[in-house]
Amino acid sequence: MKEAAGAQVTLLDGGAEAYPRMLAAIASATRRVHLEVYTFEREGVGSRFVAELTAAAQRGVEVKVIVDGWGSMGESGPLKATLQAAGAKVQIYNPLTSLFTGRAWRNHRKILLVDDRVAFIGGVNIGDEYMGAEGEPGWADLVLELRGDICVQLGAKLQAGRVELVSGPVRVLLSGFSGGRRLKNRYLMALKHAEQQVVLAHAYFLPDRGFMRALTRAARRGVSVHLLLAGRSDVPFARAATMRLYRYFLRGGVHIHEWTASTLHAKAAVVDGKRLLVGSFNLDPLSMVNLETLVDVEDEGVAAQATAWLDKHLKASRPIVLADCSRTGLQAWLLDILGLAGARFAEAFANFMGRRRRR
Structure with a gap:
C-alpha cells in the first residue's frame, strides 16, 4: 500500500x-x-x-x-x-x-x-x-x-450527480448524466503537460478527433506515446471500429500494441511516470453519456505501480506496424464496414442521449 x-x-x-x-x-x-x-x-x-x-x-x-x-x-x-x-x-x-x-x-x-x-x-x-x-x-x-x-x-x-472529490494528490470524479466531458478533459490536460512518456491502456478506444489530435501532437513534440489496445474483445464491433484508427496513429508517431493473452478491459493511463488515471471511463462516445468514474492520482509511487503493470503487458503484447493496416480482401472489407457502422452508431446514440438529458 x-x-x-x-x-x-x-x-x-x-x-x-x-x-x-x-x-x-x-x-x-x-x-x-x-x-x-x-x-x-x-x-x-x-x-x-x-x-x-x-x-x-x-x-x-x-x-x-x-x-x-x-x-x-x-x-x-x-x-x-x-x-x-x-x-x-x-x-x-x-x-x-x-x-x-x-x-x-x-x-x-x-x-x-x-x-x-x-x-x-x-x-x-x-x-x-x-x-x-x-x-x-x-x-x-x-x-x-x-x-x-x-x-x-x-x-x-x-x-x-457530477462530483469531484480531492484529498491530497487523489482526485475522484463521478461523471453524472452526460458528464463525460469533464473526465475526458482530465486526460486532455494530462496529455497537454506530458513531457516524456504517455501510456494508455483502453479496452474500448474510440476517441473523438480532438483527442486523436492531442495524442499525435504529443508524439510529434517528442513524447513517447504508447497505446495498449484489445487484440481480443468481448465487443467485436468495438475492436473493429478502433482498428480503423490505427493508420492515423501510426503515421502520427504513436506506438500501438495489442494485448491478446486475454480480454483487455482496463481503462487507464500513466503520464511521465508521475500521474495515473484509472476508472470505469472509456475513451469512447458511450462513456460520455453513461454514469462513470475516474480517479486521478498525481503521485510517483502510485504511478510506478501502474507503470510496472503496463510494462508487463506491453512486453507480452503484439506491436502493430503500418504493414498490418494494409490487408486486403473480403475479410478486411467486412471488418472495415463493421467498424465504421459501430463507430457511427456509438456516436449517434451518444449524441441522441446527450440531447435527451439536456431537455
Whole structure:
C-alpha cells in the first residue's frame, strides 16, 4: 500500500487481487456497504459476494447494491430477490423495460465503499472472467483501493450527480448524466503537460478527433506515446471500429500494441511516470453519456505501480506496424464496414442521449 500524502492508495491487478480484498472489506463491515457494478454474475465468485452481502445485511449493516439493467441482464432479478430477502436494498438501474421510454443510458460505474473507510474503484465487474483459471490469465484490468478522507467524502456524495472529490494528490470524479466531458478533459490536460512518456491502456478506444489530435501532437513534440489496445474483445464491433484508427496513429508517431493473452478491459493511463488515471471511463462516445468514474492520482509511487503493470503487458503484447493496416480482401472489407457502422452508431446514440438529458 502506498501512502500518498494522507490518502492510502493500492493498485490491484484485476479480480485475482481485488476480489479477496473486496470480500474481506464486506465481511468486516459494521455500518454500511455500497456496491455499484455494471455486471454482476451470481455464479462462481459472484456467489461469494452474494453470501458476504447477505451476511452483512443480516447482521444489521446497511447494504445497498446497484446493478445496471443491461449489463446484468438475466441476473438482476434473482439477485434482487435474494439480497432483498436478507434486508439489503437493491436498485436495477434502467432495466430493459426502460428502453421503451427512451431511458437507454447506463450506470457503468464500478464502486465498492465500506463504512466510508475503504473504497475500490476501477474497471472490474463481478465475474469469474476477471480472475482467470487453470493457468489462463483473467481479463486485464485494474482497481484502486483507497483509504482515508477521500472515502468519507465519497460516502457523502454517492447520491449526487457530477462530483469531484480531492484529498491530497487523489482526485475522484463521478461523471453524472452526460458528464463525460469533464473526465475526458482530465486526460486532455494530462496529455497537454506530458513531457516524456504517455501510456494508455483502453479496452474500448474510440476517441473523438480532438483527442486523436492531442495524442499525435504529443508524439510529434517528442513524447513517447504508447497505446495498449484489445487484440481480443468481448465487443467485436468495438475492436473493429478502433482498428480503423490505427493508420492515423501510426503515421502520427504513436506506438500501438495489442494485448491478446486475454480480454483487455482496463481503462487507464500513466503520464511521465508521475500521474495515473484509472476508472470505469472509456475513451469512447458511450462513456460520455453513461454514469462513470475516474480517479486521478498525481503521485510517483502510485504511478510506478501502474507503470510496472503496463510494462508487463506491453512486453507480452503484439506491436502493430503500418504493414498490418494494409490487408486486403473480403475479410478486411467486412471488418472495415463493421467498424465504421459501430463507430457511427456509438456516436449517434451518444449524441441522441446527450440531447435527451439536456431537455
